[in-house]
Amino acid sequence: MGTYSCSGTVFATSDGSNASVVAAGSERTGTAQLRCSNGTWLWVSGTCDGKVVSTQAATGLSLACSHSDPVRSKWIGWYVADLKRCADVDGLEWWVAQYNSNNGCLASTNYDGYGSKDACFRANFQISAGSSFTEVQSTGHIASLDEYNVCGPRGAYPWSNVFGDGAKCKYRP
Numbered sequence: 001m002g003t004y005s006c007s008g009t010v011f012a013t014s015d016g017s018n019a020s021v022v023a024a025g026s027e028r029t030g031t032a033q034l035r036c037s038n039g040t041w042l043w044v045s046g047t048c049d050g051k052v053v054s055t056q057a058a059t060g061l062s063l064a065c066s067h068s069d070p071v072r073s074k075w076i077g078w079y080v081a082d083l084k085r086c087a088d089v090d091g092l093e094w095w096v097a098q099y100n101s102n103n104g105c106l107a108s109t110n111y112d113g114y115g116s117k118d119a120c121f122r123a124n125f126q127i128s129a130g131s132s133f134t135e136v137q138s139t140g141h142i143a144s145l146d147e148y149n150v151c152g153p154r155g156a157y158p159w160s161n162v163f164g165d166g167a168k169c170k171y172r173p
Contacts, residue, residue: 002173006030006048010041015050018044026155027051027171043137050156058152058169062089065166071096078122082133084142085157086166095125 006028008021008111013036023030032046055061065086067073075095079087098104098121105111114120126133134144142150147157151169158165 003172004048058155063167
């Protein structure tokens with residue numbers, strides 16, 4: 001949230017003429033209609049907003065917000081529920097490999113006391129997330145360091161509709 005500032009180039013024209021401009025720069029999107037009045041451009045109407053880009057474009061990080069494989073889909077759901085973000089593909093693949101090979105959560109140990117394979121892996125996932133998980137629990141939003149890692153220093157991660165928009169970032173004002 002906030003007020004965005006956009007800029008663009010307007011070429012000289014005669015008094016009373018109208019001009020349309022498009023926002024300049026890689027972080028903004030918008031258009032405006034201007035009118036020339038006695039050598040001064042007057043704003044008539046327009047929009048200015050932060051450009052929405054993929055996390056891949058913002059930081060090079062690929063996120064998965066859905067998957068047809070039930071195990072990957074389960075893990076993506078845990079990422080969204082516990083970290084308020086979609087799963088980074090490398091992390092997702094690592095956790096799925098651990099889960100599928102029963103690495104660390106075994107029936108013989110009553111799943112480390114958690115009672116089920118899913119409960120054991122999810123607890124280990126939350127523990128490994130450390131301060132990110134703790135921050136999410138107190139704020140209800142993606143942890144600030146995770147947001148920085150996913151969207152970069154000028155990007156914002158969606159706080160709602162993570163499953164639909166979670167592989168995107170929006171440039172801040």
